[in-house]
Amino acid sequence: MVITRKLKLYPPNKEKRELVEKIALLQSNCVNFWIDKIKELGSVNLKELQKKYYHEARNTGLTAMLTQTAMHTAIIIARTSKKRRIDTSYLKRKMISISRVIIDKNNLGVLISGGRTWLPFHSQEIPKGIIRESKIQKINGTWYCFLAVDIKEPKQKKYKRFLGVDLGLAKIATVADNKGKNTTFFRGEQARFTKQKYYEMRKKLQPLIKKGNVYKLLKRLKKKEYNWITDMNHKISRKIVNLAKQKKMGISVENLTGITERLTFNKKTRRMIKGWSFRQLQVFIKYKAHLEGLPYVTVDPRETSRGCSKCGYVSRSNRKSQSRFKCNKCGYETNADRNGAINIAKRATGLIV
Secondary structure (H helix, E strand, O other): OEEEEEEEEOOOOHHHHHHHHHHHHHHHHHHHHHHHHHHHHOOOOHHHHHHHHHHHHHHHOOOHHHHHHHHHHHHHHHHHHHHOOOOOOOOOOOEEEEOOOEEEOOEEEEEEEOEEEEEEEOOOOOOOOEEOOEEEEEEOOEEEEEEEEEOOOOOOOOOOOEEEEEEOOOEEEEEEEOOOOOOEEEEOHHHHHHHHHHHHHHHHHHHHOOOOOHHHHHHHHHHHHHHHHHHHHHHHHHHHHHHHHHHOOEEEEEOOOOHHHHOOOOHHHHHHHHHOOHHHHHHHHHHHHHHOOOOEEEEOOOOOOOEOOOOOOEOHHHEOOOOEEEOOOOOOEEEHHHHHHHHHHHHHOOOOO
16 A cells, blocks of 8 residues: 655755756656657557657656656656546646655655765654655745655454444534444534635636736635645544544445536535535545554445434435434434434445345
8 A cells, every 4th residue: 555745855955956956857858758759659558668769768867767757757647647538738847756765764865866865854754664656846945755655554454333424514524333323523614614715715816817926826725725625634534533443443435426416506515515525535534544454435325314324214305404304204313414424334334225
């Protein structure tokens, strides 16, 4: 299992800074060279690319290793573009793809020009494992290393009980087991307020996009909003995984693939759903659960919000409001999101067909 650690590098001295910036520019140009050749060849076959264009690529002034990693980066970009059915775009940002990285205490040893260059980074725990191809990139004037570490995945525990995780807007996540115990709500008021704030700021700036630095300001706002959502999702996923670990349970979530296409919402709700990355939250829960050796399963989301977690009776009218659920058959009443989380947990344990 490969995980990535974002290491903040200390500002390098003048000599190292000039070297890193020079290599970053050269390798970015080399990546774009390989993208040109992929388009020309009409293939991402590694052997064909090496045979036809490798010696020409070495004229860019990079070492053999950096030329190879530039080719790998170009192939990944081309494959991703093909998968998304879009034209392969050129690499705009300056970055260095590196392999054979060595960590010595808080120093990063990289082979970018002849011998090994040592770059100190801010102290951070590095997981034990094999260091794979990583990247050095400058973001807002600061250099970072995105260190990819291949760690041995812990043996998965065989728990029979699950925590169900119901995702929504009013409550970002609601957690409960199949008996309704260990219920935890992650409220969404702050998230909705922040999302609306950024939306209104962008709406005011959109008509002025051709004036001055408004376009750059919009990009900064988008990045700030994305960072805020990512931070929130990291915190929520960590709390959910810690709860499952403490209670010795697996984690079950809904399979939300294509949900925005299957269901109909009003304009504002659709904007909020697309703006909040539920998919990202599920990914964070999944990889954190795997790191802890916890079972992680996805279940069919159909009728989890309308079905009674007590007797199983399904009806649209069971859902009295956004937050209130009352079964028309047995009279069971509870919070609607909690009822959904219980149903998700039951499906994971096979109690609901």
